[in-house]
Amino acid sequence: MSGPGTALIVGASRGLGRALAAEYARRGWHVIGTVRGEQRTGLHELAEKSAGRVTIETVDITEPQQVSALGERLSDRTLDLLFVNAAVTRGNIPIGEVPEEMFVEVMVTNALSPMRAVESLRALVAPTGTIGVMSSRQGSIALNVNGGQDVYRASKSALNQLMRSYAARYADAAHTLVLMCPGHVHTGLGGPDAPLSIDESIPRVVDTLERHRGEGGLRFVNYRDEPVAW
Numbered sequence: 001m002s003g004p005g006t007a008l009i010v011g012a013s014r015g016l017g018r019a020l021a022a023e024y025a026r027r028g029w030h031v032i033g034t035v036r037g038e039q040r041t042g043l044h045e046l047a048e049k050s051a052g053r054v055t056i057e058t059v060d061i062t063e064p065q066q067v068s069a070l071g072e073r074l075s076d077r078t079l080d081l082l083f084v085n086a087a088v089t090r091g092n093i094p095i096g097e098v099p100e101e102m103f104v105e106v107m108v109t110n111a112l113s114p115m116r117a118v119e120s121l122r123a124l125v126a127p128t129g130t131i132g133v134m135s136s137r138q139g140s141i142a143l144n145v146n147g148g149q150d151v152y153r154a155s156k157s158a159l160n161q162l163m164r165s166y167a168a169r170y171a172d173a174a175h176t177l178v179l180m181c182p183g184h185v186h187t188g189l190g191g192p193d194a195p196l197s198i199d200e201s202i203p204r205v206v207d208t209l210e211r212h213r214g215e216g217g218l219r220f221v222n223y224r225d226e227p228v229a230w
């Protein structure tokens with residue numbers, strides 16, 4: 001399966017999500033990107049220059065009613081790719097010192113909400129389409145030998161586990177499922193010392209998603225299409 005299609009990228013205001021929207025549009029796809037709130041973002045700038053190829057929807061993934069309303073607004077569309085990119089980090093605090101509200105916020109935003117979005121929006125995805133979620137190497141339990149970023153790591157591990165349960169629950173569906181690690185990239189979340197630029201990561205993220213298109217099943221891979229240990 002190949003050729004441009006339609007992608008919904010959830011969390012596309014800036015950083016990797018905005019770059020994903022730009023890269024898919026550059027490859028001829030129709031892209032629906034989401035932002036939160038009313039503020040003008042980098043996605044608005046991209047949409048204005050896209051000759052209608054990039055359109056903008058508004059959703060906060062932690063608000064289930066907003067997610068279902070988005071699904072209703074898009075009910076006449078068929079997606080070749082649903083990609084949930086949104087996540088937050090709240091700093092490198094050892095677990096014993098993490099306030100409960102912070103733990104809940106990060107887990108709800110990074111693990112529960114992406115899965116709710118996938119459950120809610122999967123009906124829009126073409127039978128052989130792809131559902132991707134931005135994970136991270138930091139979510140790998142096997143590779144965690146240095147610790148740090150306790151809550152963020154735990155949220156991505158939870159996301160991975162929930163995606164495995166999702167894959168088992170919908171084993172009869174032909175959707176291709178991808179947990180993606182984009183590498184450590186210089187963004188608001190990745191920080192200024194990250195070794196990779198957005199341009200070194202995102203085209204390869206898209207190449208990897210494209211390579212697995214139509215395959216079915218679930219994989220946890222990085223931007224170089226290498227499997228990441230669970």
Ligand SMILES: NC(=O)c1ccc[n+]([C@@H]2O[C@H](COP(=O)([O-])OP(=O)(O)OC[C@H]3O[C@@H](n4cnc5c(N)ncnc54)[C@H](OP(=O)(O)O)[C@@H]3O)[C@@H](O)[C@H]2O)c1
Nearest residue numbers: 011013015016060061086087134136184185187188189190
């Ligand atoms: N950068 C890295 O090195 C790296 C490495 C591994 C994995 N990742 C993952 O890659 C993804 C993107 O990261 P990034 O580096 O591009 O981060 P970023 O620059 O901080 O961007 C995060 C994006 O998520 C959106 N978002 C956050 N909470 C949301 C919510 N409740 N509802 C809807 N959108 C929400 C933000 O929207 P607003 O503009 O409205 O805040 C923004 O568009 C994340 O899943 C992150 O965990 C990043």
